Amino acid sequence: MEKEGFFARTYELVRQIPEGRVASYGQIARMLGEPRKARFVGFAMHDSPGMAAGVPCHRVVFKDGRLAPGFAFGGPDVQRQMLEAEGIEFLPDGRVDMERCCWEA
DNA sequence: CTTATGACTATGA
DNA sequence: TTCATAGCCATAA
Numbered sequence: 001m002e003k004e005g006f007f008a009r010t011y012e013l014v015r016q017i018p019e020g021r022v023a024s025y026g027q028i029a030r031m032l033g034e035p036r037k038a039r040f041v042g043f044a045m046h047d048s049p050g051m052a053a054g055v056p057c058h059r060v061v062f063k064d065g066r067l068a069p070g071f072a073f074g075g076p077d078v079q080r081q082m083l084e085a086e087g088i089e090f091l092p093d094g095r096v097d098m099e100r101c102c103w104e105a
Numbered sequence: 106c107t108t109a110t111g112a113c114t115a116t117g118a
Numbered sequence: 119t120t121c122a123t124a125g126c127c128a129t130a131a
Contacts, residue, residue, distance in 0.1 A: 024113085024114095025112070025113055025114085026113065026114065029113085035114095036113095036114095037113090038113040038114065039111055039112085039113045039114090040111085040113090041112080041113080042111075042112030042113065043110095043111060043112070044112090045112055046111090046112055048112095057112080060112075061112090062112085062113075062114090063113075063114065067112085068112035069112090070112090071112045072112080
């Protein structure tokens with residue numbers, strides 16, 4: 001575990017997301033100091049070891065508060081239930097209420 | 106070495 | 119408002 005790439009770095013940051021909070025890919029990438037790698041953050045999530053390893057990828061959403069269509073745990077609906085269980089509030093549009101739940105380091 | 110791909114974001118029509 | 123395109127750059131083959 002010495003050689004850590006961008007992925008491992010992303011996992012560590014995502015793993016620091018508290019319960020009831022969400023963060024956008026660009027937001028995470030920005031915290032890493034490289035706001036242009038927003039895509040790789042999502043890539044890292046796809047390759048993520050899972051929330052059991054401390055990577056709550058379900059708390060990572062689009063900047064608009066939208067979920068990843070087709071690549072979530074089986075459907076955005078499932079992810080929505082997980083987020084609701086965490087205490088995240090949703091908007092009538094079916095988007096996460098980032099205005100309230102946006103993660104702040 | 107080059108090419109292809111992608112859980113993003115911003116911009117324009 | 120939604121839809122399409124461009125730019126971004128690490129990782130894999």
